[in-house]
Amino acid sequence: MSNIETLIEGLGDLGIELSVKQKEHFIKYKDLLKEWNEKINITAITDDIEIDIKHFLDSLTPIITKLFEGKKKIIDIGTGGGFPGLPLKIFNNELQVTLLDSLNKRIIFLNEVIKALELKNIDAIHGRAEEFGRTPKYREQYDICISRAVASLDTLSEYSLPFVKVGGYFISMKGSEVDEELKEAEKGIKLLGGKILKKEIVRIPNSDIIHSLIIIHKIQETPTKYPRGGGKPKKNPL
Template sequence: MSDILIKGAEELNISIEEKDINSFEIYKEMLKEWNTKINITTITDDEDIDIKHFLDSLTPLVTNLFDGKKNLIDIGTGGGFPGIPLKIIKRELNVTLLDSLNKRINFLNEVINRLELEDIIAIHARAEEMSIKPVYREKYDIAISRAVASLNTLSEYCIPFVKLGGYFISMKGPDAEEELKSGNNAIKVLGGRIVDKKLICIPESDIMHSLIIIEKIKETPTKYPRGGGKPRKNPL
Protein backbone atom coordinates (compact mmCIF):
# COMPACT_ATOMS: atom_id res chain seq x y z
CA MET A 1 0.00 0.00 0.00
CA SER A 2 1.17 3.53 -0.75
CA ASP A 3 2.49 5.26 2.38
CA ILE A 4 2.38 8.58 0.52
CA LEU A 5 -1.34 8.24 -0.19
CA ILE A 6 -2.11 7.16 3.36
CA LYS A 7 -0.08 9.96 4.97
CA GLY A 8 -1.36 12.53 2.46
CA ALA A 9 -4.98 11.57 3.07
CA GLU A 10 -4.42 11.93 6.83
CA GLU A 11 -3.03 15.45 6.29
CA LEU A 12 -6.21 16.33 4.38
CA ASN A 13 -8.39 14.71 7.10
CA ILE A 14 -9.66 12.21 4.55
CA SER A 15 -10.67 8.73 5.62
CA ILE A 16 -9.03 6.30 3.20
CA GLU A 17 -9.69 2.56 3.32
CA GLU A 18 -7.67 -0.37 2.05
CA LYS A 19 -10.06 -0.87 -0.88
CA ASP A 20 -9.51 2.77 -1.86
CA ILE A 21 -5.73 2.34 -1.83
CA ASN A 22 -6.11 -0.79 -3.97
CA SER A 23 -8.23 1.19 -6.44
CA PHE A 24 -5.57 3.89 -6.65
CA GLU A 25 -2.85 1.29 -7.23
CA ILE A 26 -4.80 -0.33 -10.08
CA TYR A 27 -5.53 3.12 -11.53
CA LYS A 28 -1.82 4.01 -11.37
CA GLU A 29 -0.74 0.85 -13.18
CA MET A 30 -3.36 1.39 -15.89
CA LEU A 31 -2.24 5.00 -16.26
CA LYS A 32 1.38 3.95 -16.80
CA GLU A 33 0.43 1.11 -19.16
CA TRP A 34 -1.89 3.19 -21.35
CA ASN A 35 0.56 6.08 -21.35
CA THR A 36 2.95 3.99 -23.43
CA LYS A 37 0.27 3.88 -26.16
CA ILE A 38 -1.39 7.30 -25.97
CA ASN A 39 -0.39 10.58 -24.38
CA ILE A 40 -2.31 10.83 -21.13
CA THR A 41 0.21 12.40 -18.77
CA THR A 42 3.84 13.49 -18.57
CA ILE A 43 3.88 12.41 -14.92
CA THR A 44 4.86 8.73 -14.81
CA ASP A 45 6.93 8.27 -11.63
CA ASP A 46 5.01 6.37 -8.93
CA GLU A 47 5.51 8.95 -6.18
CA ASP A 48 4.79 11.83 -8.54
CA ILE A 49 1.52 10.19 -9.62
CA ASP A 50 0.53 9.77 -5.96
CA ILE A 51 1.30 13.40 -5.16
CA LYS A 52 0.70 15.43 -8.33
CA HIS A 53 -2.32 13.52 -9.60
CA PHE A 54 -4.00 11.62 -6.77
CA LEU A 55 -3.44 13.83 -3.70
CA ASP A 56 -3.80 17.03 -5.73
CA SER A 57 -7.14 15.73 -7.03
CA LEU A 58 -8.31 15.15 -3.46
CA THR A 59 -7.50 18.64 -2.15
CA PRO A 60 -10.97 20.03 -3.11
CA LEU A 61 -12.43 17.82 -0.37
CA VAL A 62 -11.19 20.41 2.18
CA THR A 63 -14.04 22.66 0.96
CA ASN A 64 -16.68 20.35 2.47
CA LEU A 65 -18.82 20.84 -0.66
CA PHE A 66 -18.77 17.16 -1.59
CA ASP A 67 -20.82 15.62 1.22
CA GLY A 68 -23.89 13.66 0.18
CA LYS A 69 -25.08 12.55 -3.25
CA LYS A 70 -23.94 15.48 -5.38
CA ASN A 71 -23.82 15.70 -9.18
CA LEU A 72 -20.26 16.53 -10.27
CA ILE A 73 -18.88 17.29 -13.73
CA ASP A 74 -15.11 17.28 -14.34
CA ILE A 75 -14.38 19.40 -17.41
CA GLY A 76 -11.24 18.69 -19.43
CA THR A 77 -10.63 15.67 -17.23
CA GLY A 78 -7.70 14.26 -19.25
CA GLY A 79 -6.59 11.12 -17.44
CA GLY A 80 -9.53 11.40 -15.02
CA PHE A 81 -8.26 14.15 -12.74
CA PRO A 82 -9.71 15.16 -10.37
CA GLY A 83 -12.96 13.25 -11.07
CA ILE A 84 -11.88 9.63 -10.57
CA PRO A 85 -9.86 10.17 -7.36
CA LEU A 86 -12.81 12.12 -5.93
CA LYS A 87 -15.15 9.28 -6.90
CA ILE A 88 -12.88 6.65 -5.30
CA ILE A 89 -13.06 8.48 -1.97
CA LYS A 90 -16.64 9.77 -2.24
CA ARG A 91 -18.50 6.81 -3.74
CA GLU A 92 -21.87 8.54 -3.38
CA LEU A 93 -20.91 11.21 -5.91
CA ASN A 94 -22.59 11.07 -9.31
CA VAL A 95 -19.73 11.92 -11.68
CA THR A 96 -19.54 13.00 -15.32
CA LEU A 97 -16.07 13.06 -16.89
CA LEU A 98 -15.83 15.30 -19.96
CA ASP A 99 -12.96 15.36 -22.45
CA SER A 100 -12.59 16.33 -26.09
CA LEU A 101 -10.17 13.48 -26.96
CA ASN A 102 -11.87 10.14 -27.60
CA LYS A 103 -8.73 8.09 -26.89
CA ARG A 104 -8.76 9.40 -23.34
CA ILE A 105 -12.44 8.52 -23.00
CA ASN A 106 -11.61 4.93 -23.99
CA PHE A 107 -8.99 4.86 -21.23
CA LEU A 108 -11.40 6.34 -18.67
CA ASN A 109 -14.06 3.75 -19.52
CA GLU A 110 -11.52 0.97 -18.96
CA VAL A 111 -10.63 2.46 -15.57
CA ILE A 112 -14.30 2.80 -14.59
CA ASN A 113 -14.95 -0.85 -15.54
CA ARG A 114 -11.81 -2.19 -13.89
CA LEU A 115 -12.48 -0.35 -10.63
CA GLU A 116 -16.19 -1.32 -10.80
CA LEU A 117 -17.24 2.28 -10.19
CA GLU A 118 -20.95 3.07 -10.36
CA ASP A 119 -22.76 6.35 -11.12
CA ILE A 120 -19.90 7.65 -13.25
CA ILE A 121 -19.76 8.20 -17.01
CA ALA A 122 -17.14 9.47 -19.44
CA ILE A 123 -18.33 11.62 -22.35
CA HIS A 124 -16.47 12.60 -25.50
CA ALA A 125 -17.53 16.18 -26.23
CA ARG A 126 -16.52 19.81 -26.12
CA ALA A 127 -17.78 21.76 -23.14
CA GLU A 128 -19.19 24.60 -25.23
CA GLU A 129 -21.27 22.14 -27.28
CA MET A 130 -22.46 20.06 -24.35
CA SER A 131 -23.49 22.83 -21.95
CA ILE A 132 -26.05 24.30 -24.38
CA LYS A 133 -28.03 21.04 -24.27
CA PRO A 134 -30.92 21.17 -21.77
CA VAL A 135 -30.02 17.76 -20.32
CA TYR A 136 -26.66 19.11 -19.10
CA ARG A 137 -27.15 22.86 -18.72
CA GLU A 138 -27.35 24.05 -15.12
CA LYS A 139 -27.81 20.48 -13.87
CA TYR A 140 -24.72 20.03 -11.68
CA ASP A 141 -24.07 20.81 -8.03
CA ILE A 142 -20.36 21.13 -8.75
CA ALA A 143 -18.33 21.75 -11.89
CA ILE A 144 -14.61 21.29 -11.39
CA SER A 145 -11.64 21.72 -13.68
CA ARG A 146 -7.91 21.26 -13.46
CA ALA A 147 -7.57 22.16 -17.14
CA VAL A 148 -4.84 24.51 -18.31
CA ALA A 149 -6.75 27.60 -19.41
CA SER A 150 -7.20 31.09 -18.03
CA LEU A 151 -9.92 31.57 -15.43
CA ASN A 152 -12.05 33.80 -17.68
CA THR A 153 -11.95 31.11 -20.41
CA LEU A 154 -12.58 28.25 -17.98
CA SER A 155 -15.49 30.09 -16.40
CA GLU A 156 -17.29 30.31 -19.74
CA TYR A 157 -16.79 26.58 -20.28
CA CYS A 158 -17.76 25.53 -16.75
CA ILE A 159 -20.29 27.90 -15.13
CA PRO A 160 -23.10 27.10 -17.63
CA PHE A 161 -23.15 23.52 -16.27
CA VAL A 162 -23.73 24.65 -12.67
CA LYS A 163 -27.22 24.87 -11.17
CA LEU A 164 -28.28 27.87 -9.08
CA GLY A 165 -26.73 27.54 -5.65
CA GLY A 166 -24.04 25.21 -6.98
CA TYR A 167 -20.32 25.80 -7.33
CA PHE A 168 -17.54 25.95 -9.90
CA ILE A 169 -14.15 24.99 -8.44
CA SER A 170 -11.14 26.00 -10.50
CA MET A 171 -7.89 24.27 -9.52
CA LYS A 172 -5.01 26.66 -10.18
CA GLY A 173 -1.36 27.26 -9.37
CA PRO A 174 -0.19 29.33 -6.40
CA ASP A 175 -0.27 32.71 -8.19
CA ALA A 176 -3.95 33.07 -8.99
CA GLU A 177 -4.42 36.74 -8.07
CA GLU A 178 -3.94 38.08 -11.61
CA GLU A 179 -6.33 35.47 -13.00
CA LEU A 180 -8.89 36.42 -10.37
CA LYS A 181 -8.68 40.07 -11.42
CA SER A 182 -8.90 39.35 -15.15
CA GLY A 183 -11.62 36.71 -14.65
CA ASN A 184 -13.89 38.68 -12.35
CA ASN A 185 -15.95 40.24 -15.16
CA ALA A 186 -16.50 36.90 -16.90
CA ILE A 187 -17.60 35.28 -13.65
CA LYS A 188 -20.18 38.02 -13.01
CA VAL A 189 -21.50 37.97 -16.59
CA LEU A 190 -21.93 34.18 -16.42
CA GLY A 191 -23.91 34.34 -13.16
CA GLY A 192 -21.22 33.56 -10.62
CA ARG A 193 -19.48 35.21 -7.71
CA ILE A 194 -16.16 34.37 -6.11
CA VAL A 195 -16.77 33.18 -2.56
CA ASP A 196 -13.35 31.85 -1.55
CA LYS A 197 -9.79 31.22 -2.61
CA LYS A 198 -7.90 28.56 -0.71
CA LEU A 199 -4.12 28.21 -0.97
CA ILE A 200 -3.28 24.59 -0.27
CA CYS A 201 -0.02 22.69 0.03
CA ILE A 202 -0.34 19.32 -1.67
CA PRO A 203 0.46 16.77 1.06
CA GLU A 204 3.86 15.08 1.04
CA SER A 205 5.28 17.88 -1.12
CA ASP A 206 6.14 21.57 -1.10
CA ILE A 207 3.80 22.28 -4.05
CA MET A 208 1.27 25.05 -3.45
CA HIS A 209 -1.98 25.19 -5.41
CA SER A 210 -5.07 27.40 -5.29
CA LEU A 211 -8.72 26.42 -5.21
CA ILE A 212 -10.92 29.20 -6.55
CA ILE A 213 -14.52 28.65 -5.43
CA ILE A 214 -17.28 30.35 -7.39
CA GLU A 215 -20.96 30.17 -6.42
CA LYS A 216 -23.69 30.26 -9.07
CA ILE A 217 -26.07 33.04 -8.04
CA LYS A 218 -27.84 33.80 -11.35
CA GLU A 219 -28.76 31.84 -14.45
CA THR A 220 -26.18 32.01 -17.22
CA PRO A 221 -27.41 34.09 -20.19
CA THR A 222 -28.42 31.82 -23.07
CA LYS A 223 -25.79 33.27 -25.43
CA TYR A 224 -23.03 31.68 -23.34
CA PRO A 225 -20.90 29.72 -23.86
CA ARG A 226 -19.94 31.06 -27.27
CA GLY A 227 -18.88 28.59 -29.95
CA GLY A 228 -16.04 28.64 -32.44
CA GLY A 229 -13.30 28.76 -29.84
CA LYS A 230 -14.26 32.31 -28.81
CA PRO A 231 -13.85 31.67 -25.04
CA ARG A 232 -10.14 31.06 -25.71
CA LYS A 233 -9.57 33.52 -28.55
CA ASN A 234 -11.58 36.37 -27.07
CA PRO A 235 -12.20 35.82 -23.34
CA LEU A 236 -14.93 37.80 -21.59
Protein backbone atom coordinates (compact mmCIF):
# COMPACT_ATOMS: atom_id res chain seq x y z
CA MET A 1 0.00 0.00 0.00
CA SER A 2 1.24 3.46 -0.93
CA ASN A 3 2.45 6.04 1.52
CA ILE A 4 0.99 9.60 1.39
CA GLU A 5 2.96 11.18 4.24
CA THR A 6 4.44 13.86 1.95
CA LEU A 7 0.95 14.82 0.79
CA ILE A 8 -0.40 15.07 4.36
CA GLU A 9 2.60 17.10 5.47
CA GLY A 10 2.46 19.42 2.43
CA LEU A 11 -1.26 20.09 2.89
CA GLY A 12 -0.50 20.90 6.53
CA ASP A 13 1.69 23.75 5.21
CA LEU A 14 -1.37 25.05 3.35
CA GLY A 15 -3.49 24.72 6.51
CA ILE A 16 -5.48 21.81 5.08
CA GLU A 17 -6.30 18.58 6.86
CA LEU A 18 -7.59 15.47 5.11
CA SER A 19 -10.33 13.27 6.55
CA VAL A 20 -9.73 9.52 6.99
CA LYS A 21 -11.83 8.86 3.88
CA GLN A 22 -9.88 11.40 1.80
CA LYS A 23 -6.60 9.79 2.88
CA GLU A 24 -7.93 6.37 1.86
CA HIS A 25 -8.97 7.80 -1.52
CA PHE A 26 -5.53 9.26 -2.22
CA ILE A 27 -3.82 6.00 -1.20
CA LYS A 28 -6.10 3.95 -3.47
CA TYR A 29 -5.68 6.44 -6.33
CA LYS A 30 -1.90 6.24 -6.03
CA ASP A 31 -1.92 2.43 -5.88
CA LEU A 32 -4.01 2.28 -9.06
CA LEU A 33 -1.83 4.88 -10.79
CA LYS A 34 1.32 2.85 -10.12
CA GLU A 35 -0.34 -0.45 -11.03
CA TRP A 36 -1.79 0.80 -14.34
CA ASN A 37 1.37 2.66 -15.20
CA GLU A 38 3.13 -0.68 -15.59
CA LYS A 39 0.66 -1.60 -18.35
CA ILE A 40 0.06 1.75 -20.06
CA ASN A 41 2.01 4.96 -19.92
CA ILE A 42 -0.01 7.37 -17.76
CA THR A 43 2.80 9.28 -16.08
CA ALA A 44 6.58 9.38 -16.02
CA ILE A 45 6.39 10.10 -12.27
CA THR A 46 6.19 6.85 -10.33
CA ASP A 47 8.01 7.49 -7.06
CA ASP A 48 5.75 7.82 -3.97
CA ILE A 49 7.12 11.19 -2.83
CA GLU A 50 7.24 12.57 -6.39
CA ILE A 51 3.59 11.60 -7.00
CA ASP A 52 2.59 13.37 -3.77
CA ILE A 53 4.45 16.54 -4.74
CA LYS A 54 4.22 16.77 -8.54
CA HIS A 55 0.73 15.32 -8.98
CA PHE A 56 -1.32 15.51 -5.80
CA LEU A 57 0.00 18.66 -4.12
CA ASP A 58 0.37 20.49 -7.42
CA SER A 59 -3.23 19.58 -8.33
CA LEU A 60 -4.49 20.91 -5.01
CA THR A 61 -2.72 24.30 -5.10
CA PRO A 62 -5.70 25.96 -6.94
CA ILE A 63 -7.61 25.61 -3.64
CA ILE A 64 -5.81 28.76 -2.47
CA THR A 65 -7.85 30.79 -5.01
CA LYS A 66 -11.03 29.96 -2.98
CA LEU A 67 -12.80 29.35 -6.31
CA PHE A 68 -13.26 25.62 -5.66
CA GLU A 69 -15.56 25.89 -2.65
CA GLY A 70 -19.14 24.61 -2.70
CA LYS A 71 -21.03 23.03 -5.59
CA LYS A 72 -19.11 24.21 -8.63
CA LYS A 73 -19.25 22.56 -12.03
CA ILE A 74 -15.73 22.12 -13.39
CA ILE A 75 -14.06 20.64 -16.45
CA ASP A 76 -10.43 19.56 -16.61
CA ILE A 77 -9.00 19.74 -20.16
CA GLY A 78 -6.22 17.31 -21.12
CA THR A 79 -6.53 15.64 -17.73
CA GLY A 80 -4.02 12.83 -18.40
CA GLY A 81 -3.91 10.75 -15.22
CA GLY A 82 -6.69 12.86 -13.71
CA PHE A 83 -4.71 15.96 -12.77
CA PRO A 84 -5.87 18.31 -11.37
CA GLY A 85 -9.56 17.35 -11.60
CA LEU A 86 -9.55 14.13 -9.58
CA PRO A 87 -7.56 15.39 -6.56
CA LEU A 88 -9.83 18.47 -6.48
CA LYS A 89 -12.90 16.18 -6.47
CA ILE A 90 -11.43 14.06 -3.66
CA PHE A 91 -10.79 17.27 -1.73
CA ASN A 92 -14.28 18.72 -2.32
CA ASN A 93 -16.85 16.01 -3.02
CA GLU A 94 -19.49 18.66 -3.84
CA LEU A 95 -17.72 19.51 -7.09
CA GLN A 96 -19.33 18.24 -10.28
CA VAL A 97 -16.35 17.25 -12.43
CA THR A 98 -15.77 16.39 -16.09
CA LEU A 99 -12.35 14.95 -16.98
CA LEU A 100 -11.59 15.29 -20.70
CA ASP A 101 -8.70 13.61 -22.49
CA SER A 102 -7.98 12.68 -26.10
CA LEU A 103 -6.39 9.33 -25.17
CA ASN A 104 -8.98 6.64 -24.53
CA LYS A 105 -6.66 4.39 -22.51
CA ARG A 106 -6.34 7.14 -19.92
CA ILE A 107 -10.13 7.47 -19.75
CA ILE A 108 -10.41 3.70 -19.12
CA PHE A 109 -7.94 4.11 -16.24
CA LEU A 110 -9.81 7.14 -14.82
CA ASN A 111 -13.12 5.25 -14.93
CA GLU A 112 -11.46 2.47 -12.91
CA VAL A 113 -10.35 5.01 -10.28
CA ILE A 114 -13.80 6.64 -10.15
CA LYS A 115 -15.39 3.21 -9.67
CA ALA A 116 -12.86 2.11 -7.02
CA LEU A 117 -13.35 5.32 -5.02
CA GLU A 118 -17.15 5.18 -5.53
CA LEU A 119 -17.21 8.84 -6.57
CA LYS A 120 -20.45 10.43 -7.78
CA ASN A 121 -20.92 13.45 -10.08
CA ILE A 122 -17.70 12.87 -11.98
CA ASP A 123 -17.34 11.79 -15.63
CA ALA A 124 -14.26 10.86 -17.60
CA ILE A 125 -14.84 11.43 -21.30
CA HIS A 126 -12.78 10.66 -24.36
CA GLY A 127 -12.59 13.45 -26.91
CA ARG A 128 -10.95 16.57 -28.20
CA ALA A 129 -11.56 19.95 -26.60
CA GLU A 130 -12.07 21.73 -29.94
CA GLU A 131 -14.99 19.38 -30.76
CA PHE A 132 -16.62 19.25 -27.32
CA GLY A 133 -16.30 23.03 -26.93
CA ARG A 134 -18.68 23.46 -29.87
CA THR A 135 -21.30 21.04 -28.49
CA PRO A 136 -24.32 22.60 -26.72
CA LYS A 137 -24.11 19.99 -23.94
CA TYR A 138 -20.64 21.29 -22.93
CA ARG A 139 -20.34 24.79 -24.37
CA GLU A 140 -20.51 27.55 -21.74
CA GLN A 141 -21.81 25.08 -19.16
CA TYR A 142 -19.04 25.26 -16.54
CA ASP A 143 -18.21 27.54 -13.62
CA ILE A 144 -14.53 26.69 -14.04
CA CYS A 145 -12.36 25.17 -16.74
CA ILE A 146 -8.94 24.17 -15.43
CA SER A 147 -5.99 22.78 -17.31
CA ARG A 148 -2.51 21.61 -16.50
CA ALA A 149 -1.91 20.69 -20.13
CA VAL A 150 1.37 21.68 -21.75
CA ALA A 151 0.03 23.77 -24.65
CA SER A 152 0.87 27.48 -24.76
CA LEU A 153 -1.65 29.81 -23.11
CA ASP A 154 -2.94 31.30 -26.39
CA THR A 155 -3.76 27.80 -27.72
CA LEU A 156 -5.09 26.57 -24.39
CA SER A 157 -7.40 29.59 -24.03
CA GLU A 158 -9.12 28.79 -27.32
CA TYR A 159 -9.64 25.19 -26.19
CA SER A 160 -10.83 26.15 -22.71
CA LEU A 161 -12.76 29.44 -22.63
CA PRO A 162 -15.65 28.13 -24.80
CA PHE A 163 -16.53 25.70 -21.96
CA VAL A 164 -16.86 28.48 -19.38
CA LYS A 165 -20.15 30.24 -18.70
CA VAL A 166 -20.14 34.05 -18.50
CA GLY A 167 -19.07 34.98 -14.97
CA GLY A 168 -16.98 31.80 -14.64
CA TYR A 169 -13.22 31.24 -14.76
CA PHE A 170 -10.54 29.55 -16.80
CA ILE A 171 -7.51 28.62 -14.68
CA SER A 172 -4.31 27.66 -16.47
CA MET A 173 -1.67 25.93 -14.36
CA LYS A 174 1.74 27.00 -15.61
CA GLY A 175 5.42 27.10 -14.69
CA SER A 176 7.05 30.15 -13.14
CA GLU A 177 8.17 31.79 -16.40
CA VAL A 178 4.86 32.82 -17.89
CA ASP A 179 4.98 36.59 -18.60
CA GLU A 180 5.88 36.16 -22.29
CA GLU A 181 3.02 33.69 -22.77
CA LEU A 182 0.61 36.04 -21.03
CA LYS A 183 1.57 38.88 -23.33
CA GLU A 184 1.14 36.71 -26.45
CA ALA A 185 -2.23 35.37 -25.27
CA GLU A 186 -3.82 38.66 -24.22
CA LYS A 187 -5.41 39.54 -27.57
CA GLY A 188 -6.82 36.05 -28.09
CA ILE A 189 -8.23 35.86 -24.56
CA LYS A 190 -10.10 39.13 -25.13
CA LEU A 191 -11.42 37.85 -28.47
CA LEU A 192 -12.74 34.71 -26.72
CA GLY A 193 -14.61 36.73 -24.10
CA GLY A 194 -12.06 36.49 -21.31
CA LYS A 195 -10.13 38.93 -19.18
CA ILE A 196 -6.87 38.14 -17.38
CA LEU A 197 -7.64 38.63 -13.72
CA LYS A 198 -4.34 37.77 -12.09
CA LYS A 199 -1.27 35.61 -11.96
CA GLU A 200 -1.03 33.79 -8.64
CA ILE A 201 2.45 32.48 -7.80
CA VAL A 202 2.44 29.25 -5.79
CA ARG A 203 5.20 27.20 -4.24
CA ILE A 204 4.37 23.51 -4.11
CA PRO A 205 4.81 22.48 -0.45
CA ASN A 206 7.78 20.21 0.40
CA SER A 207 9.57 21.25 -2.76
CA ASP A 208 11.35 24.19 -4.37
CA ILE A 209 8.96 24.11 -7.34
CA ILE A 210 7.35 27.45 -8.15
CA HIS A 211 4.28 27.48 -10.36
CA SER A 212 1.80 30.10 -11.60
CA LEU A 213 -1.96 29.97 -11.67
CA ILE A 214 -3.28 32.19 -14.45
CA ILE A 215 -6.85 33.18 -13.55
CA ILE A 216 -8.99 34.37 -16.45
CA HIS A 217 -12.50 35.72 -15.90
CA LYS A 218 -15.12 35.06 -18.59
CA ILE A 219 -16.85 38.39 -19.10
CA GLN A 220 -18.74 37.77 -22.34
CA GLU A 221 -19.86 34.90 -24.55
CA THR A 222 -17.30 33.30 -26.84
CA PRO A 223 -18.07 34.03 -30.53
CA THR A 224 -19.56 30.93 -32.20
CA LYS A 225 -16.64 30.46 -34.63
CA TYR A 226 -14.37 29.45 -31.69
CA PRO A 227 -12.86 27.03 -30.99
CA ARG A 228 -11.61 26.44 -34.52
CA GLY A 229 -11.19 22.85 -35.67
CA GLY A 230 -8.42 21.05 -37.56
CA GLY A 231 -5.67 21.82 -35.08
CA LYS A 232 -5.79 25.57 -35.94
CA PRO A 233 -5.57 26.78 -32.29
CA LYS A 234 -2.16 25.11 -32.12
CA LYS A 235 -0.86 25.81 -35.63
CA ASN A 236 -2.11 29.35 -35.81
CA PRO A 237 -2.93 30.79 -32.33
CA LEU A 238 -5.20 33.81 -32.12
